[in-house]
Amino acid sequence: MKRNKKWISLFLTRMKRFASCIHNKARYILVHIYAKIMSSARKSTLKFKSPVLYLGLLPDLLLLISLGIGMYNQWAYTRDSAISVIALLSTFVFCMSFAFHYYFDMDQLGSSIFHLWVGCLIGILTFVNYTDLQHVLSIQVVEAMFLISTLIGWIWNILERIFKWSEIKTSLLTLSEGFECVGFVISSIFTGHDGLALALFTFALMFHLSSLRVKSGLGCISFVGFILVGIFLFFPALNVKVNVITLTCFLGRQAFQPLIDIYFCGSSTTDRWRIYFNQSRIIRYSCLLVLCVIELITVAVVGHQSTKHKEWFIVFPIFMALIVVWLCFHLLYFYTCWRLLGKVTECNANAHFDGTSFNRIMAAKGLRYFALLSQGIILVSVVTTVLVFVVGFETRTPYSLALIFLVLPVEASSLSLFWYLGNSLGGVCSGYGIISPVTSSKPGKGAKLLTMSDVESIGQRATTTLNFLQQFFAYHMVQNFGCDYSTSGLEEENLKKKLNSFFESITQDGPRFDTYLLYYSGDVYDNGDWALTDGHRLALSTLLEWWAEKSAGSGTRLLLVLDSFHSYKWATSLARKTNGFVAIQTCRYISQNQPDPEVGGTCSVGDFTRAFMQFNTGQEVNIDWVSPSRPVRALYKTSHRWTDFTFHFPTSQEIEDYWSSNFPQTLRMLIKLLALSSFSSSLCCFQCVSRWLRYMQMLCLPPKQLDTGHGFHLINS
Numbered sequence: 217m218k219r220n221k222k223w224i225s226l227f228l229t230r231m232k233r234f235a236s237c238i239h240n241k242a243r244y245i246l247v248h249i250y251a252k253i254m255s256s257a258r259k260s261t262l263k264f265k266s267p268v269l270y271l272g273l274l275p276d277l278l279l280l281i282s283l284g285i286g287m288y289n290q291w292a293y294t295r296d297s298a299i300s301v302i303a304l305l306s307t308f309v310f311c312m313s314f315a316f317h318y319y320f321d322m323d324q325l326g327s328s329i330f331h332l333w334v335g336c337l338i339g340i341l342t343f344v345n346y347t348d349l350q351h352v353l354s355i356q357v358v359e360a361m362f363l364i365s366t367l368i369g370w371i372w373n374i375l376e377r378i379f380k381w382s383e384i385k386t387s388l389l390t391l392s393e394g395f396e397c398v399g400f401v402i403s404s405i406f407t408g409h410d411g412l413a414l415a416l417f418t419f420a421l422m423f424h425l426s427s428l429r430v431k432s433g434l435g436c437i438s439f440v441g442f443i444l445v446g447i448f449l450f451f452p453a454l455n456v457k458v459n460v461i462t463l464t465c466f467l468g469r470q471a472f473q474p475l476i477d478i479y480f481c482g483s484s485t486t487d488r489w490r491i492y493f494n495q496s497r498i499i500r501y502s503c504l505l506v507l508c509v510i511e512l513i514t515v516a517v518v519g520h521q522s523t524k525h526k527e528w529f530i531v532f533p534i535f536m537a538l539i540v541v542w543l544c545f546h547l548l549y550f551y552t553c554w555r556l557l558g559k560v561t562e563c564n565a566n567a568h569f570d571g572t573s574f575n576r577i578m579a580a581k582g583l584r585y586f587a588l589l590s591q592g593i594i595l596v597s598v599v600t601t602v603l604v605f606v607v608g609f610e611t612r613t614p615y616s617l618a619l620i621f622l623v624l625p626v627e628a629s630s631l632s633l634f635w636y637l638g639n640s641l642g643g644v645c646s647g648y649g650i651i652s653p654v655t656s657s658k659p660g661k662g663a664k665l666l667t668m669s670d671v672e673s674i675g676q677r678a679t680t681t682l683n684f685l686q687q688f689f690a691y692h693m694v695q696n697f698g699c700d701y702s703t704s705g706l707e708e709e710n711l712k713k714k715l716n717s718f719f720e721s722i723t724q725d726g727p728r729f730d731t732y733l734l735y736y737s738g739d740v741y742d743n744g745d746w747a748l749t750d751g752h753r754l755a756l757s758t759l760l761e762w763w764a765e766k767s768a769g770s771g772t773r774l775l776l777v778l779d780s781f782h783s784y785k786w787a788t789s790l791a792r793k794t795n796g797f798v799a800i801q802t803c804r805y806i807s808q809n810q811p812d813p814e815v816g817g818t819c820s821v822g823d824f825t826r827a828f829m830q831f832n833t834g835q836e837v838n839i840d841w842v843s844p845s846r847p848v849r850a851l852y853k854t855s856h857r858w859t860d861f862t863f864h865f866p867t868s869q870e871i872e873d874y875w876s877s878n879f880p881q882t883l884r885m886l887i888k889l890l891a892l893s894s895f896s897s898s899l900c901c902f903q904c905v906s907r908w909l910r911y912m913q914m915l916c917l918p919p920k921q922l923d924t925g926h927g928f929h930l931i932n933s
Contacts, residue, residue: 275369335399416618427625428474434628518608580693587637643730643863649699652738719766744785773797787853832928850931859910
């Protein structure tokens with residue numbers, strides 16, 4: 217008996233040890249899983265520690281509960297075994313999604329599976345709609361939960377952006393939007409309806425979401441039309457009785473964030489388009505070819521349906537005449553977009569400069585001028601597409617409606633892009649630098665013997681100035697005409713020849729540059745005139761005469777950047793010497809022997825160039841230009857008409873030349889369609905008042921920093 221008790225006691229002890237071991241192992245596993253979940257949750261909320269951020273999971277949680285109850289209601293009232301299979305499969309899929317997301321650190325895979333299946337379930341509840349169950353209490357509760365989850369999601373999205381709880385990333389289509397739309401398409405195929413038409417219409421929604429993401433105003437108008445057509449035309453034409461609540465929930469989940477990000481996202485239109493521009497050339501050109509195929513299919517479908525019109529003998533000839541115009545302009549449209557992608561490739565190749573904005577690169581590549589030339593082509597192309605929709609409206613089908621709204625957001629977005637490039641980009645600028653020795657001698661008063669240290673100092677100053685000037689040109693994408701350093705001085709004839717060649721230079725597209733930047737640093741006379749060899753001099757009036765001969769009323773402007781001891785005297789006499797668009801950025805050395813507080817040592821010619829270039833390239837943005845202890849004072853002066861300057865707009869002759877050089881002669885007649893009436897006459901009074909206000913501001917209160925439109929500023933101490 218005692219022996220049995222001993223065995224029993226030993227057995228119980230071992231069982232306790234085994235249970236304790238199992239408990240510890242289970243506890244270790246659970247703690248490990250909890251740590252993984254919390255770590256992934258912190259990653260998903262950008263490591264914010266506030267528990268308020270976990271409320272962002274509430275809309276998805278309510279949506280899952282609504283989907284589960286909705287699937288149960290469908291099964292309870294129909295006893296359809298397929299619904300029970302889908303429900304069981306959904307449970308397995310969601311568990312796998314959570315495992316991938318929180319345990320295996322495969323966030324994108326887990327989120328993709330989750331949103332794909334959510335889209336499928338919403339589509340099933342949308343298209344499997346029984347009208348006799350609409351007044352059942354449990355169905356109404358589920359629909360209320362759908363609306364509440366959508367409303368809470370909207371509130372959360374707004375608060376998230378107001379308090380900046382998460383970073384807003386630019387994208388054409390987010391992962392959740394894309395996979396939920398794909399899941400919605402899959403459900404439409406397997407619910408027994410016209411899956412192809414529903415799929416095309418869903419893809420049209422995806423295109424509209426991308427249009428909203430790139431901040432297209434015309435895309436917003438197209439999106440409103442898309443919703444109205446879907447409500448009143450598309451679904452009635454399919455004879456599909458959809459669940460309006462679940463469909464509204466799906467549309468609200470997809471479209472709300474792109475709509476509010478038009479305001480909350482600070483990225484420019486160019487930054488939003490760069491998601492597409494940064495793709496490889498094959499992808500970019502392939503997308504354009506796919507769009508071309510879709511456009512042709514759309515026109516073919518609409519044309520085929522127009523033959524079924526009861527008055528086809530009138531409608532079809534009108535349609536064929538319209539198609540001729542549509543085809544001509546869309547050929548020009550695709551050619552223009554093809555050239556745009558080529559210019560984008562050039563911009564991408566130059567985007568490796570540190571700190572250089574993409575807008576500045578595009579401006580330097582002449583994309584503003586190209587966009588202004590092409591806006592009319594894109595506009596008429598969009599108008600002809602709308603007219604095709606109008607002509608085929610009476611014989612519309614779900615396919616024609618879906619295809620039209622596939623191409624409209626793309627064309628509307630491209631037109632908005634060309635408008636933005638034409639209105640927001642700066643012009644093109646060409647720069648030329650001239651550096652001559654600064655001997656600190658008085659020109660015309662005999663030669664001065666220089667020591668070896670003086671020669672070394674002059675050479676070092678010239679080399680440093682050249683480096684700063686070239687960095688400045690490269691940073692601001694200024695077309696570098698050349699940077700010349702003359703060790704023996706400047707000859708008048710040689711200088712005139714080079715300056716005339718510089719003033720005559722034009723862009724690759726044909727027109728003149730908007731701004732010609734001429735830099736000079738060297739010896740000058742007491743009145744600011746440039747000291748040349750053989751006792752000659754270059755006066756400001758002479759330089760302006762050379763400029764006037766070459767500019768010849770072209771509307772371009774000249775910007776002189778001067779760094780010498782007496783160049784400020786040119787600035788004071790500029791206003792009475794020219795009526796053109798001329799500005800002088802120069803400096804005044806208060807004391808040549810006073811130490812420079814920034815670099816040490818005495819202040820000399822070249823120090824202003826260093827400070828000006830560093831300030832405008834972002835290397836030294838905290839320069840105190842107005843400090844009384846500063847030995848160099850920045851100074852700029854402009855001509856009277858400087859405020860009237862506008863970047864170059866294509867003239868009718870330039871548009872005609874552009875067409876002649878890029879398109880066949882048979883299409884030149886289409887130029888007349890692009891000669892839309894201008895509203896400049898009606899805005900004449902407004903423009904006059906605006907110019908007068910800018911002139912008075914420059915005269916009475918000139919800004920300390922004057923924006924040139926090329927990324928750099930003129931400075932006034």
